[in-house]
Amino acid sequence: MIPSLPRPPWLRAATWIYVAAFVGFLFLPLIVVSVFAFNDAPYPAPPWHSFTLDWFVADGSTSRLGLFHDSQLLESIWTSCEVGVWVTLLSVSVGLANALLLGRHEFRGKQLLSVMMLVPLVIPGVILGISILAFASRIAQFGDDSLGLDLGFLRPGLPLVVLGQFSYIATIATLTIRARLARFDRTLEEAALNLGASRAAVFATILLPYLRPALIGTAAVAFLLSFADFNTTLMLVGGDPPLTVLMYGRMHQGATPVLNAVSVFLMIASAALALAMVRRPRD
Amino acid sequence: MTGRARPALSRRLGTWLLMAPALSWIGLLIVLPHAELAMLSLKAGSGAPQGGFSLAQYRTFFDEPEYWHTFVRTAWMSALATFLTLCFAFPVAWVIAKVAKGRAAAWLFLACMIPFWISETVRTLGWMILLRQSGVLPMLLTRIGLTAAPVELLYHDSTIMIGLIYTSMLFMIVPLVSSLQSLDDALIEAAYDLGASGPTVLRTIVIPHAAPGMTAGCIIVFMLTLGNYITPTLLGGKNSEWFTEQIYTQFITRFNWGQGAAFGFLLLALSTAMVLVGLRLSGQRFADVMGRG
Amino acid sequence: MQQADLTATSVVKRFGDHLAVDSISFEVARGSFFSILGPSGCGKTTLLRMIAGFLEPDQGEIAIGGLNMRAVPPNRRPVNMVFQQLALFPMMSVGENVAYGLARRGAGRAERAAKAAAMLERVGLAGAADKRVDQLSGGQRQRVAIARSLVLEPTLLLLDEPLGALDLKLREHMKIELKQLQAEFGTTFVYITHDQSEALVLSDRVGVMNRGRFEQIGSPQDLYYRPASAFVAGFVGDNNRIEGRAVAVDGATVTLETADGWRLHARRETAVAAGDAVEAFVRPEAATLARERAQLPPGQSVHEGVVDSLLFDGAKSAVLLRESRSRREIRIALPQTGQFADLRHGEAVFFSFDPERATCFAAAGRGGNGRG
Numbered sequence: 001m002i003p004s005l006p007r008p009p010w011l012r013a014a015t016w017i018y019v020a021a022f023v024g025f026l027f028l029p030l031i032v033v034s035v036f037a038f039n040d041a042p043y044p045a046p047p048w049h050s051f052t053l054d055w056f057v058a059d060g061s062t063s064r065l066g067l068f069h070d071s072q073l074l075e076s077i078w079t080s081c082e083v084g085v086w087v088t089l090l091s092v093s094v095g096l097a098n099a100l101l102l103g104r105h106e107f108r109g110k111q112l113l114s115v116m117m118l119v120p121l122v123i124p125g126v127i128l129g130i131s132i133l134a135f136a137s138r139i140a141q142f143g144d145d146s147l148g149l150d151l152g153f154l155r156p157g158l159p160l161v162v163l164g165q166f167s168y169i170a171t172i173a174t175l176t177i178r179a180r181l182a183r184f185d186r187t188l189e190e191a192a193l194n195l196g197a198s199r200a201a202v203f204a205t206i207l208l209p210y211l212r213p214a215l216i217g218t219a220a221v222a223f224l225l226s227f228a229d230f231n232t233t234l235m236l237v238g239g240d241p242p243l244t245v246l247m248y249g250r251m252h253q254g255a256t257p258v259l260n261a262v263s264v265f266l267m268i269a270s271a272a273l274a275l276a277m278v279r280r281p282r283d
Numbered sequence: 284m285t286g287r288a289r290p291a292l293s294r295r296l297g298t299w300l301l302m303a304p305a306l307s308w309i310g311l312l313i314v315l316p317h318a319e320l321a322m323l324s325l326k327a328g329s330g331a332p333q334g335g336f337s338l339a340q341y342r343t344f345f346d347e348p349e350y351w352h353t354f355v356r357t358a359w360m361s362a363l364a365t366f367l368t369l370c371f372a373f374p375v376a377w378v379i380a381k382v383a384k385g386r387a388a389a390w391l392f393l394a395c396m397i398p399f400w401i402s403e404t405v406r407t408l409g410w411m412i413l414l415r416q417s418g419v420l421p422m423l424l425t426r427i428g429l430t431a432a433p434v435e436l437l438y439h440d441s442t443i444m445i446g447l448i449y450t451s452m453l454f455m456i457v458p459l460v461s462s463l464q465s466l467d468d469a470l471i472e473a474a475y476d477l478g479a480s481g482p483t484v485l486r487t488i489v490i491p492h493a494a495p496g497m498t499a500g501c502i503i504v505f506m507l508t509l510g511n512y513i514t515p516t517l518l519g520g521k522n523s524e525w526f527t528e529q530i531y532t533q534f535i536t537r538f539n540w541g542q543g544a545a546f547g548f549l550l551l552a553l554s555t556a557m558v559l560v561g562l563r564l565s566g567q568r569f570a571d572v573m574g575r576g
Numbered sequence: 577m578q579q580a581d582l583t584a585t586s587v588v589k590r591f592g593d594h595l596a597v598d599s600i601s602f603e604v605a606r607g608s609f610f611s612i613l614g615p616s617g618c619g620k621t622t623l624l625r626m627i628a629g630f631l632e633p634d635q636g637e638i639a640i641g642g643l644n645m646r647a648v649p650p651n652r653r654p655v656n657m658v659f660q661q662l663a664l665f666p667m668m669s670v671g672e673n674v675a676y677g678l679a680r681r682g683a684g685r686a687e688r689a690a691k692a693a694a695m696l697e698r699v700g701l702a703g704a705a706d707k708r709v710d711q712l713s714g715g716q717r718q719r720v721a722i723a724r725s726l727v728l729e730p731t732l733l734l735l736d737e738p739l740g741a742l743d744l745k746l747r748e749h750m751k752i753e754l755k756q757l758q759a760e761f762g763t764t765f766v767y768i769t770h771d772q773s774e775a776l777v778l779s780d781r782v783g784v785m786n787r788g789r790f791e792q793i794g795s796p797q798d799l800y801y802r803p804a805s806a807f808v809a810g811f812v813g814d815n816n817r818i819e820g821r822a823v824a825v826d827g828a829t830v831t832l833e834t835a836d837g838w839r840l841h842a843r844r845e846t847a848v849a850a851g852d853a854v855e856a857f858v859r860p861e862a863a864t865l866a867r868e869r870a871q872l873p874p875g876q877s878v879h880e881g882v883v884d885s886l887l888f889d890g891a892k893s894a895v896l897l898r899e900s901r902s903r904r905e906i907r908i909a910l911p912q913t914g915q916f917a918d919l920r921h922g923e924a925v926f927f928s929f930d931p932e933r934a935t936c937f938a939a940a941g942r943g944g945n946g947r948g
Contacts (some may be wrong), residue, residue, distance in 0.1 A: 002381045002468050005475055015378060019391065022375050026398045026452065029409025032419060036412055045417040094304045101301040105294075110464075113302075115570055116309045122502070122558050123313075124510025126527045127547045130534050131316035134323055134544065158678055167312040191663035193650045195677035195728065205676075211668040228402035231512050231527070235534065249405045251411065251517060260412075263405040270400040278393070 030267065037260035044257045055261040067261040073246065077262075079158065080242040086162045087169055087226040088219050093220060094166075095173025096211070102174075103181045118175075120168040126275050129235025132164050157238030164232040169225050173218045180214035220277055224270065317551075324544035342546035350529065357526040358553055360440070361508040364447040365501050368455045371448060372500070376459035381468070392460065399453040407517050410446055411437065414518075425572075438520040446514040451507060455500040460498025463489070498565040505561075506554050526550055579642070581606045581731055582627065583765040589622050596622040598788035599636070604732075604766060604781075609758050611767045611775040614785030615811070620768050622750075623785070624734055627766065629653045641731040656725030657734040662717055662739060664709045670696070670720055670725035671705030679730045695727040696720075699757065714742050715750055722754075726761055735767045739774060751777050772812045776800065784808050804845065806937040809857040816863075816906050819855040819939060822848050830936045832856050838902040841877060841931035846938050853939035860894055861909040862933040863917060866926045876928035880904060883923045886916075895919055897927075 036044040039051035042064075058066035067073060102114050120128065133156065140154035153159040184207070192202045230244045237245050243266075247259055297303035325336045344350045379392050398406060413419045414436035436442060466489065474484045490497075515525035530550065534543035562569060582604040583747055589597040596619045602612040612620045623841055625631040627638055629650030638645045641654055656677070664672050669907045677690035683691070689705075696704055699719040704712070712720065718738060735754075739747045755778050758765050769775050776796040783793040784807070792804035803809035810817055820834035830844045830853055842856040868873045881897035884905065893910045908927055910916050920923070 002471055003384075004468065004472060015374070015382065017482050018374055019378050021459060022371070023391075023394050025449070026395065029406050029413060029449075030401065031409075032412050033405060033409040041416070044412050045415070046422045094308055097301050097304045101298070101305060105298045105301060107298050113305060113309070114467070116313070117305065118570060120313055122506050122554060124527070124550060124554055126510050126512060127320075127551050128316075128528065128529055128548050130543060131320040132312060133534070134540060135311075135316035135319040138319055145537045157486055163312060167308070170308055170524055185661070185663065187659050187663040188660060188665060190628075190650070191657070191659055191665070192676065192680075194628060194632075194655070194657045195724065196651050196680040197676075198651060198680070201680055205679075206665065206667075212667075228404075230403060231510060234512065234531070244402050247402075247408070248513060248517070251404070251408060259408060263401070263408060267401055268404060271397070274397065274400055 002079055004175045015128045033260050033263045034267065036257055037264045039257060042256060043254070044260050055257040064256070066259060067258055067265065070258055073243070073258065073262055076241055076243045076246040080244070081239050083158060083162055083165065083233075083242055084226040087165045087224040090162070090166045091169045091173040091222040092177075092215055092219050094170050095177045096215065098170075098174040099178040102178055118170045123168070125168070125229070125231030126235060128167055129164050129232040132160065132167065132232075133235055136160055136163075155238065156236055158240065160236040160238075161233050161242065164236045165226045165229050168232070169222050172268070173222055176218045176221070177211060177214050180211055184210055217277065220273055224273070320423045320544045322538050322548055324548050326553055341539050341549075343542060344545060344549065353524045353526050353529055354549060354553075356524055357509060357550075360444065360447070361472060361505055362557075364444055364451065364508050365505045367444070368448050368451045368502060368504050369497065372455040372459055373422060376456050376463055379456070380460050380463035380466075392456075395456050396453060401515050403450055407446065407513055408448065410442075410449070410518060414442060438522050440519075440522075443515050443523060446518040447508050447511065450511065450514055451504040452501045458496040458499040458503075459493065460496075461483050462493045462499075466492045494565050495567055495571070498561050498567060501559045502558050505557050509550065509554050509557075579606050580604060581641055582610075582766065583637075584623075584627075585637045585639075585640040585843040587626060587633045587638060589619075589626060589631060589634050595788050597633075600788070600790060601636075602790060602793055603782055604764055606764055607762050608780040609755070609765045609767065609778055611769060611779040611782045612785055613769055613772055613775040613782050615810070616770055616787045619788040620770075620785050621736065624657075624736055624766070624768050627732070628655055628734055630655050637656060647832070654731040654872070655734055656728055656732075657736065658718075658721045658725055658738045660736045660738065662721040664717055664720060664724075664740065666709055668709070668801070669705065670707045670709060670712065673709065673720055674705070674724045674727055676724065681793075688879070691727055692723075695723045698760075699723045699726075715746050715753075718742070718750055719753075722757060726757075726763060730763065731741045732764050732766060737769050737771075739769075739771075747774075754778060776812070784811060786811075802845070803935060806855050806857070806939075809845075809935055809937070815857040815859050815908065816860065817855055817857055818904065819853070822850050822854045824854045825850050829931050830854060830856075832936060834902050834904070836902040838879075838899055838904070839877075840879065840934070842934035842936035843932050844936045848936060848938050854936050855939050856932045856934055858906075858929055860907045863905075863906075863908045863927050863929040864893065864911070865908050866928075869926050872926060872928045873930075876930060878926050878928050881925055881927060883919050883921055883925060885921060886919050888917075895925075897925060900924075 033044075035048075037055055038051050040049040040054065054062070054064045054066055056066045057068055058064040059069045098117060102117075104111065136154040139180070140151040143149040143154075144150040188206055188210070189202050192206045193199075195267065197205065227242075228244065230248065233242055233245055234248075241249070245264070250259060324340050325338070326340075344354075375391075375395065379388050380394070383391055411418070414421075416433050416435040416437070418436070420436055421430070424430045425433050470488055470492075471484055474488050479487065510527060512525070512531070514529045515523040516528055519525065526546065527550070530543050530546045533539045533546060558569070580603040584603075585601050587597055587600045588595070598619075600623065604944055612623065614620045622631060626633050627640070627645075628643065629648060632646075645653060665676065668676070671689065671692045674692040675683075677689045678691055688895075693702075693705055696702060700724060701716060701719055701723070704716070704720075709717065709720070721738065722733075739750050739754075742750060750772060751842040754765075758778075767775070767778060776799070779796060781793060782796055782799055784791045784799060786807050792799060792808045794802075794804075799812045800809055803812065806817075809815055818832065818834060818838075818840065820832045820838075822830050823833045823839070824831040825844065826844050827846055829841055831839060831841055832849050833839045840856065840858075840860070844854075864876075865873055869878055870880055882900060884896040884898055887894045887896060887907075891912065894907050895910055895916065896902065897906055897908065899906055906927070
């Protein structure tokens with residue numbers, strides 16, 4: 001129970017042992033992945049041989065290909081970044097528009113629309129993927145057959161991946177931005193108007209600065225989710241796989257520790273992003 | 284009453300402009316694609332392209348034991364994983380929300396979140412290195428003499444279960460922590476003061492208060508588990524028999540979209556049904572539960 | 577009267593069926609401190625928001641500095657407002673808050689900084705420009721909110737219960753500070769409050785508002801000593817309210833008898849005829865208390881009572897007693913001499929008051945609600 005109530009010592013000890021074990025459970029796979037990124041062996045498996053940076057820097061001449069020379073991996077990271085940037089831009093801007101729409105405007109069907117905006121979160125990613133795939137193909141087919149248009153971007157490929165990920169990340173963006181907007185004190189806007197600000201100035205000088213932490217946070221989350229997405233992406237991907245899909249394929253084949261090296265790289269990048277977010281002074 | 288009435292026309296225009304992105308998103312990426320999927324699943328066999336509607340795809344599902352077997356198994360294992368995740372996450376959420384103070388609580392919460400900033404592929408890779416026959420754990424077991432030779436720890440149902448619980452943890456902890464934090468300590472103290480024991484306080488005060496958070500967590504975890512692909516296929520290998528894999532096989536490998544669409548709808552129906560049951564059991568509204576996430 | 581900075585003519589505002597502001601007219605003279613005093617829900621906030629331009633009147637006109645304000649949006653009006661919760665911008669520094677309105681007018685960076693610094697100095701916050709808003713105390717924030725408005729040199733400054741959020745001690749202090757600021761700047765202040773003491777202390781003139789109408793507009797002294805309606809008499813300052821029937825009317829003096837037979841005299845403020853239902857008000861300090869009949873001023877009717885409790889509150893100490901005949905509770909202020917400090921529960925005492933200092937009105941619901 002809570003600290004202000006008497007707890008037997010065994011319970012207190014058991015609590016902390018459990019918490020420690022739990023944290024260990026969470027970090028164990030990550031630690032193992034990182035350790036074997038530096039093992040001088042062709043497979044990510046024990047025993048430990050010796051420390052090496054081969055899996056980062058080897059250029060293929062010793063039959064080992066390190067991360068920095070594995071063009072396929074590097075390209076897939078780049079692909080993931082491109083997709084992530086587009087998904088982030090789309091999600092944040094649509095999320096902001098949605099938050100303003102639901103928070104500031106009254107119209108018929110508002111209730112329905114706001115529930116519909118939540119629905120993507122409870123549709124399994126695989127199904128989002130196949131439904132968008134099927135619908136896009138139908139449009140592309142229609143464009144081809146009836147209009148003589150080549151709508152190549154509607155065939156499996158990165159544009160569809162972006163749309164597929166956006167279809168549910170937009171929900172998360174809407175929820176976060178709307179939550180912050182709901183806490184906004186509208187008299188601040190009245191005060192600004194009262195001090196002579198135009199509507200546009202109120203938006204730019206009061207509302208946007210207020211929403212900024214939520215917009216930045218949403219952008220970071222959207223990028224990470226996009227980078228990590230697998231289910232939706234798998235169904236929509238074309239010839240150039242993003243990192244998660246490529247890694248999945250290689251893991252099936254039993255890959256070299258270069259995957260561990262990529263993972264270490266990802267962990268450092270995520271940790272840097274997380275730290276940057278935590279350090280930001282919140283309002 | 285807030286704000287001075289702007290000319291009705293310009294305000295209406297603003298509403299419509301802001302509605303455009305929302306309608307395109309929901310209409311073009313959610314509603315119409317699912318309508319298309321529904322039509323695909325109802326199309327008569329792939330041999331007869333204009334053959335009208337039929338339930339043939341759904342009949343195949345029930346005629347072929349392999350399919351519905353996989354379906355039931357996926358549902359059952361997801362439910363079990365959800366329940367176990369709740370059991371494992373609850374004490375930790377409790378410690379974060381109530382026992383640990385200040386910085387310790389913040390660090391612990393952060394520690395629970397960090398692994399989930401990294402993609403599921405990476406975490407699964409970790410489990411594979413740990414559990415496979417040539418991996419870390421079998422080696423350790425042999426070393427300490429528990430097993431004569433390294434055993435294969437991958438490709439069991441329990442392996443899949445561990446992986447699923449692991450990936451779901453965050454989505455259970457966050458709503459639990461937020462609902463437990465909103466519980467006033469004085470209520471617990473009052474119950475205790477009025478003679479309730481620890482378990483009674485848990486049953487009569489804590490769980491009723493945390494029910495919304497628990498529902499939210501369970502709904503999200505169940506849905507994610509049901510739709511998971513990486514964890515069952517990589518940790519379960521050929522024995523995974525996960526339903527999303529069937530969908531992938533039909534849709535991508537066999538290019539049998541009609542069958543794949545029908546499977547997709549069955550999975551969607553199951554996930555929706557569980558969401559509704561969860562909401563009904565806890566007497567909550569969808570929007571409220573999702574708003575917590 | 578000097579030229580008016582604010583003129584409202586027959587202003588009406590409805591919300592659905594509810595008549596929030598019911599045909600109000602009034603003027604506020606240049607450079608004066610005008611308060612709108614009323615209980616919550618009386619329509620005073622609606623009135624203020626119409627002056628600021630956040631609401632448009634359904635009927636009637638509002639003119640500020642001689643200019644009609646119909647269809648002028650809030651950001652173009654020569655009024656500034658100190659909001660109830662102050663509405664300081666949390667994402668800006670103190671200096672940026674004060675300079676906000678100047679920036680909207682297109683003033684240059686240097687000019688803004690100079691004016692903001694000068695204004696902060698005038699309100700006693702020199703050097704606070706770079707602080708964050710949340711580093712300031714409640715009273716300092718108050719001053720920033722006022723500075724932010726006054727730096728724009730508005731014709732009219734509106735204050736929406738700005739002291740409501742402060743604790744008691746600080747509120748007393750800020751009252752004085754507000755009055756000094758107003759005197760120093762000479763700007764016309766329109767101040768909204770439900771606290772009659774704030775209105776009395778601060779204002780040159782006060783409008784007492786009830787159910788969307790002004791019951792009385794006048795100086796604090798007028799309101800206190802010559803209330804125009806029973807509502808004003810009851811709302812402004814402490815008062816003992818005694819209802820009954822007029823048994824005799826002799827010129828301005830009414831003889832009132834309560835249902836249980838207690839008789840007293842009071843000066844009538846509205847038309848009263850013998851037999852009317854009336855209510856009388858006697859201020860606690862208008863009555864004299866004595867242990868012996870003979871100690872009371874001669875010529876006044878003597879009433880008897882029994883001490884209920886002694887309310888010690890320094891200079892505001894009073895005694896609660898029950899009039900012997902009617903068992904009504906009467907509050908009487910105690911003199912500073914301390915001669916009644918030893919009053920005991922149950923002790924019999926006498927009291928009397930000058931009928932000139934007790935007011936009498938036809939009972940509400942019959943005699944009308946006083947002036948509009």
